[in-house]
Amino acid sequence: MTRIAPAFPARFSLALVAWACAFTATAQPAVAPKAAEPVTLKANADMAKTLPFANRQDFEDAMRGFIGTVPDALVTGSGPRPVWNMKPYDFLKANEAADTVNPSLWRQAQLNAIHGLFKVTDRVYQVRGFDLANVTIVEGDTSLIVIDPLLAAETARAALELYYQHRPKKPVGTVIYTHGHADHFGGVKGVVSEADVAAGKVQVIAPSGFMESAVAENILAGNAMNRRSQYQFGTLLPPGPRGQVDTGLGKALARGSVTLIAPTSTVEKTTEERTIDGVQIVFQLVPGSEAPSEMLMYLPQFRVLNMAEDVTHNMHNLYTIRGAEVRDGNLWAKYIDEARVAFGDKTDVLIAQHHWPTTGSARVVDLLKKQRDMYKFINDQSLRLLNHGYTASEIAETLRMPASLEQEWSTRGYYGTLRHNAKAVYQKYLGWYDANPANLNPLPPVAQAKKTVEYMGGADAVVARAREDFKKGEYRWVASAMSQVVYADPANRAARELGADALEQLGYQSEAGTWRSAYLVGAMELRNGVPKIAGGSSANADTLKAVSNELFFDFLGVRLDAAKAEGKKLVINWNFTDSNQQFVLTLENSALTHIAGRQPDADATVTLSRATLDAVTLKETSFPAAMLTGKVKVDGDRAKLAELMSMFDTFEPMFPVVEPRAQPKNQ
Template structure:
C-alpha cells in the first residue's frame, strides 16, 4: 500500500456547502454567452409585476433602520486574487427598474439583500448584514460581546467584527452562540475568537443540544452529491449579473474563505432554558427538527428582542432543499413558531433573524409570526388533504395555491423555498417516492427510457423540430423536459443541448425563487459548455473533522465500499483509539462493511492510533505507511488486510454530470 493510495482512499468530503467559484470564477470556463429574454418571458415578468404590491416599501425602510456604517462594496479581501466577499459585482441591482431577465419579485428581494453594513437593532444589540449569506448579531454584555452566528468563513466574520469595532467600544468577545448547525452560522468562528482562549476558559461557546452530532453529519453520507447539487442551488458556478447569479433568496451569495469550527463548551438541553451571560438575560427555546436538526431561538428580555434564528425570515423557507437533505416537518415548524409567539410576542419590540432584516412593533411582529406559522401549516395540511384524495406529488404541486391572505405577503413569497417543491416534500415525507401507479413502480432507467421515448416520438430530429415550435409558443417547461430526453438518449446531439439550454434559461429568467433561477441557469450553462473542469467544493478540514464521530467515520467507509470489489471477501479489523479509549470491530462480509463497539479475538488485524492521526490521514497530511514508520499508528496482525480494505473504497468524482447521463 503506497502513501498516495492510502491518502486518496481516506478522502472524506464533508460537504456542508459548495464553495467552488463564488464571485466570478465562471468566467474562466463559460464559452457561450447567455441569451436575451424571449417574448413569453417578457410577458411573464411583466404580468408578475402587476400582481404584487411593489409600492409597499416597508421592507426597505426596515432594512435601513438603524444603519450606522459600512465599507465600500462590503469588500473583504481573500487569501488569493479574488475577494472573500464583495457587493461590487451586484451593482447592476442599483438600477431603478428590474432587468428584463430577472423576475421582478426576485429583483426586489435581491435589492434588499444587497443592503450591507452595521445596524443598530436596539440599545446594545447590533447586526452586521450583507457581509455573507447570513447575519452576525452582536449583543453588548457588561464587559464583553456576545456574538450570535459568526457567518460562513473566518474572513467575513473577522471583517464583520472589525466593522463593528470601527463604530463601537472594543470589548472582547466573551461568548459565541451558534443558533444551529448549518455552516453559514458557525464557519467563521475563528474569525472572532481564538481557539486557545476557548480552551483556556476565557471564551464560552454555546449551542443547542445535538449541535456537534448534526453540524457535520447531516451532509456527510450523501455529501459528495449534496456538494455538487449545491452548485445548482446557490449558483456558485455563475457570474453575478442580470443574466447570471442574482440572489439566493436567503441572502446574496456564499462567501469564499475558510470554514472553521470550535466545539461548544456548553449546550442548551432543556426545551426552554434561561441564562444570564455577562449581565444579559437570555431565554433559549429549542426547536429541533424545524429548519435544522439542531436549532434554537432566543429571547432577550432586557432589550425586548426576539431572535427567530432561521425559523422566521422574509421568505418561504425549505421543507425540502433542492441541494438534497432530509425533509423537514412543516407541522412541527409551525408549532414552534406559535410557541414563540405565545411566549414572547407580547413583550417583544423587535424581531430579528439570522438572515434578512428586523421587524419592529408588536402588532407587526405578531402578524409576521402568525403568517409564517400559517404558511408552513397550510403547506403541510393542504398537501396531506390532496394526497389523501389520491393526488400525486406532481398533481399537488400543480394544484395548490396559497390563500389570498398570504399570496401578497412578501415574507411568504417563495424566494428560497417554493410552494411547488415544498408541497412535494410533504408528499415525500408521508408517502415517499412511489405514487402507487404500478407503471411507475419499476420503470426503465433514465437512459433506456429516454431512448425509447425519443424513438416513439419519431426520432431526435423530429422531437427537436416539434420542440422548436413549442419554444416559440413559450412552452419552456415542456421543451426543457423533451430536450432532456433527447440529451439522455444521445448526449452528443448539439441541437437538443442548445434548445434545452435555451428553455432552461427562459425558465430561470422567469423564476421568483433565487434557488430555481440558479438551478435553471447552471443547467443551461452546462448543456452548452459541458461540466466545468474545476475542483469540487469541500469544507473538509481539521475543524470540521473534529465534529465527525468515530461511528460516523466508519459509516462513511461503508458508503464508499465498492460491492463488486468486495464480492466474496471477508475480514475483521479491530480499531483502538488511544485518545478516546474507544474500540470498534470493523467487519467486511457479504459486500457490507459494518462496525460495532468492542474488540473481536482473532481479528485479521488490530489498528491502534489516535483520532488526530486518523484525521491527518483523512486530510492527506500523512498516510498509514508514514504514520506506521513514525510510530503514530500500530498495526498488529495481517497488515495487508488494511491495504486490501483501502483498495476496495471508492473515491467520488465531485463534478459528476447532472443534465446529461454519466458516461
C-alpha cells in the same frame, strides 16, 4: 471525493461550503447567455402587476438603525479574488428590474444587497450583507456576545472590525451558534481563538446535538450534495442580470476559510434561561425545524426575539433542492406558535440570522402568525390532497397559497417554493412511489429516453416539434422533451442548445433564487459541458473534529466498492488511544459494518489516535508513513488493512447532471 473520510457537503450541514472552498475560479461559459424571449418578457411584466411593489416597508426596515459600512463590503483574502465583494451586484441599483430577472426576485435581491452595521436596539447590533447570513452582536456588561459568526473567518473578522469602528472595543466573551449550518458557525475563528476558548476566556454555546448535526445531516451523501449545490446556489455563474442574482436567503456565499470550535456548553432543556455577562437570554430549542439542531432566543431586557432561521422574510425549504432530509412543516409551525405565545406580546423587535428586523409588537405578532400559517398550510393542504389520491406533481401543479398570504412579501418563494415544498410533504409521508404500478419499476433514464425518442419519431422530429413549442413559450415541455433527446444522444447539439434555451427562459422567469440558479447552471452545462474545474472538500482540521468515530466508519461503508469486496471477508479491530474507544470493523457479504468492542480473533488490530486518523484523512500523512513514525501500530496481518483500503471507491465531484453519465454496473 478522493478522501477516506467524508467530504463535507453543502449548505448547510457544512454542505454549502462547496463554493467557498472548492473553486479557485468561476467557470466562464463559452456560449454567452441569451436575451429574454417575448413570452418571458410578458410573464415578468404580468408578475409586476400582481404584487404590492408600492409597499416599501421592507426597505425602511432594512435601513433602520444603519450606522456605517465599508465600500462594497469588500473583504480581501489571501488569494487573488476577494472573499466577499458586493461591487459585482451594482446592477441591482437600477430601479427597474432587468427583463431577464423576475421582478419579485429583483426586489428581494435589492434588499439583500443592503450591507453594513445596524443598531437593532440599545446594546443589540447586526452586521448584514457581509456574507449569506447575519452576525448579531449583543453588548454584555464587560464583553460581547456574538451570535452566529458567519460562514468564513475573513468575513466574520471584517464584520467585527466594522463593529469596533463604531462601538467600544469590548472583547468577545461568548459565541452562540443558533444551529449547525456552516453559514452560522464557519467564521468563528475570525472573532475568537481556539486558545482563548480552551483557556476558559471565551465560552461557546450551542443547541443540544449541534456537533452531530453540523456534519451528519448530509455527510453520507456529501459528494452529490456538493455538486447539486452548485445548481441551487449558482456558484458557477457570474453575477449579473443574466447570471447569479441572489439566493433569496441572502446575496451569496463567502469564499473564505470555514472554521469550527466545539461548544463548551449546550442548551439541553426545551426552554432554558441563562444570564451571560449581565444579559438575560431565554433559549428555546426547536430541533427538526429548519435544522436538526436549532434554537431560538429571547432577550427580555431588550425585548428582542431572535428567530434564528425559523422566521425569515421568505418561504424557507421543507425540502432543499440540493438534497436533504425533508423537514416537518407541522412541527415548524408549532415551534413558531410557541414562540409567539411565549414572547410575542413582550417583543419590540424580531430579528433573525438572515434578512432584516421587524419592529413593533403588533407587526412582530403578525409576522409570526403568517409564517406559522404558511408552513401549516403547505403541510395540511398537501396532506389533504394526497389523501384524495393526488400525486406529488399534481399537488404541486394545483396548490395555491391563500390570497391573504400570497400578497405577503415574507411568504414569497424566494428560497423554498410552494411547488417543491408541497412535493416534500408528499415525500415525507408517502415517499417516491405514486402507487401507479406503471411507475413501480420503470426503465432507467437512458433506456427510457431512447425508447421515448424512438416513439416520437426520432430526434430530428422531436427537435423540430419542440422548436415550434418554444416559439409558443412552452418552455417547461421543451426542457423536458430536449432532456429526453439529450439522454438518448448526448452529442445531439440541436437538442442541447434548444434545451438550454428553454431552461434559460425558465430561469429568467423564476421568482426563487434557487430555481433561477438551477435553470441557468443547467443551461450553461448543456451548452458548454461540465466545467473543467477541480471539485473540493470543506474537510479540514476543524470540521473533522465534529465527525464521530461511528460516523467515520459509516462513511467508509458508503465508499466500499461492492464488486471489489465480492467474496471477501475480514475483521479489523480499531483502538483509539485518545478516546479509549474500540471498534470492530467487519467486511462480509460486500457490506462493511462496525460495532463497539474488540474481537480476539480479528485479522488485524490498528491502534492510533483520532488526530492521526484525521491527518491521514487530510492526506497530511499515510498509514505506512504513520506506522514508520510509530503513530500507527498494526498487530496481526498488515496486508488485511491494505486490502481493505484498496476496496474503497472514490467519487467524481463534477459528475454530469443534465446529461447521462456512465451507468453503474448491476450489483
